[in-house]
Amino acid sequence: MSSLLSEREAVQARVERACMCLFDTWCETRSVVPLTYLLHCWPLADGSARAIRRMRDTLRELQSSHPDSLDASAALTLATLIRCVDEALVESPLAGQKAGR
Template sequence: MNDYFLPREKTVERIDELCVRLFELWCEERKLVPLAYLLHCWPLTGHDTVVVKRLADAMSDLCQFQATKLSARESALVREIIGNAREIIGESLPRGARAANGAGIMWARVRLAKAAGQVPAFAAADFLDGPL
């Protein structure tokens, strides 16, 4: 294995540990909405950037649209997941910026859709789903 992948692999393991903690916490407390966001993109199937980006986007959406459903402890865990995921995919958050940035996430999804050749339907769905 190349040394390049070792830090990424450890970061993915840390993300997975945090997701397990959140999964157990949300199952115990029966918080269905945050659990649905998590189960939409977890468990991770590898350490490629598309899978990790999907998790970061889902957790960012959770922070943005369902912030009232999260305790301070849960918010900290979610922000740590987002930070670790952004480190892997090479996106950095501006200093002092909130973790959930809906417009930035939307445009990142559109860029990924362009690469996959799915621009019209994917972009239209994103524009209709959330606020700008």
């Protein structure tokens, strides 16, 4: 059990670091569109599957709808973040529950 918990904590820490990196970058460069998307889903209020799915969906929407607003470094960090969020969903014990629960 503690191994699963530590893996989940590690994934959540990677998600947090990536979000902080993007936040700092987009604040410094005044990239309003990406920053708005990020702030729509971060910081996570909790580690629930619903919050994590919301983050994944929001970040994918940013990636697909506004690729021109991302420089190469931010696009790579965003892609990595989306993979981490997907991992967090797989690791979440709530992953199988519907978003409304």
